[in-house]
Amino acid sequence: MNEEALNNSLRRFLKVVGITSQREIEMAIREAIADGRLKGSETLTAKVVLTLDNVGLTHTIDGTIELQ
Numbered sequence: 001m002n003e004e005a006l007n008n009s010l011r012r013f014l015k016v017v018g019i020t021s022q023r024e025i026e027m028a029i030r031e032a033i034a035d036g037r038l039k040g041s042e043t044l045t046a047k048v049v050l051t052l053d054n055v056g057l058t059h060t061i062d063g064t065i066e067l068q
Helices: 003-034
Strands: 043-052 057-066
Touching: 003 043
Parallel strands: none
Antiparallel strands: 043 057
16 A cells, blocks of 8 residues: 555545535525524534445544534
């Protein structure tokens, strides 16, 4: 295994995950505020499930997103 190739590939993947996730979360929150499902002052619970099927990895990350 080439450690540098692995590291570079992981960084690219995580960059896409981060950018895409932020965009999707922001759009969903704005839509929920616009249609009245959220007021804009809530703290939201969030969960990300990371899976890597070939090695049997399932990792869950729980957190919160504060709107104010």
